[in-house]
Each structure stands twice: as structure tokens, then as C-alpha cells.
Amino acid sequence: QSAEREHETEAEGLERRRALHLTYYVPGRDERTERDVDPMRLLLVDGRWYLEAWSREVEAVRLFRLDRVDAVRLLDERAAPPPQAHARNLDDGLYQPEPGSPVVRLRLD
Numbered sequence: 001q002s003a004e005r006e007h008e009t010e011a012e013g014l015e016r017r018r019a020l021h022l023t024y025y026v027p028g029r030d031e032r033t034e035r036d037v038d039p040m041r042l043l044l045v046d047g048r049w050y051l052e053a054w055s056r057e058v059e060a061v062r063l064f065r066l067d068r069v070d071a072v073r074l075l076d077e078r079a080a081p082p083p084q085a086h087a088r089n090l091d092d093g094l095y096q097p098e099p100g101s102p103v104v105r106l107r108l109d
Contacts, residue, residue, distance in 0.1 A: 009072045010051050013039045019079045020053070023071040024064055032070060037062075038079040040087055045094050052088065054081035061085050063094070 013020045022035045037053035040061070044050075049066040061081075088096070 009074055010039060010042060010066065010069075013072075013074055013079065014042065016074075017079045019075040019077050020051075021073045021075055022064060022069055025068040025070060027068070033057075036075065037064070038081040038085070040081055040085065043090070045090065050094075054085040061088065063088070 010020065012018070018039075020037050020039055022037060024033050024035055025031075026033055036056045037051070038056070039051055039053045041052050042049060043052060043063075051064045051066060051069075053062060053064060054060075055062045
């Protein structure tokens with residue numbers, strides 16, 4: 001299955017400006033969550049597809065790795081990311097620590 005066909009619903013949500021309902025696997029907690037999101041853009045980073053979207057549950061912009069989306073459904077409502085929802089600048093890479101995060105150095109023998 002091509003990447004285009006795999007992410008057809010996510011792309012349709014973006015194109016038609018429609019909200020999406022995701023069933024998403026969170027590996028850090030080993031659980032599946034249900035989320036309603038307002039899609040902002042699709043990204044291909046280091047060979048992996050991501051959906052950048054406003055997560056209504058946490059009221060913040062989140063990146064959803066698309067190979068962890070178990071199910072996606074187009075909702076009958078318009079996507080409406082709020083004014084504070086800004087696309088991430090990925091010039092410094094995908095992972096970007098929050099301001100004030102501690103710096104950790106490992107010394108290995």
C-alpha cells in the first residue's frame with residue numbers, strides 16, 4: 001500500500017478542513033487513546049509520516065506518528081485550530097525540549 005493511500009483520510013481532513021477522530025497508540029504508556037484533532041499539516045521526517053494537529057483533549061499542538069494511528073475517521077465538523085496553534089519549526093529536528101528543560105550529560109566508560 002502506498003504512503004499516499006495509507007494517509008488518504010488524514011489528507012482529506014486537511015484538504016476539506018475537517019476535524020478527525022484518531023485511535024492512537026502511545027508507546028510510552030503502552031495504551032491506546034481516542035482523540036479529536038484539528039489537522040494542520042502532514043510531514044515526512046526521516047522516512048516517517050506525522051500529522052501535526054491541534055489536540056482538543058490537551059489543548060495543544062501535537063505530532064502524531066501515522067504508523068501509530070490505529071484508526072482515523074473524518075468528523076462532520078470543520079477543523080478549527082485556535083489562533084495559538086502554530087506549526088513547529090523543525091529546522092533543529094523533530095525533538096525539541098521545552099524551554100527550561102534540564103540538560104543531561106552522560107559519561108560512559
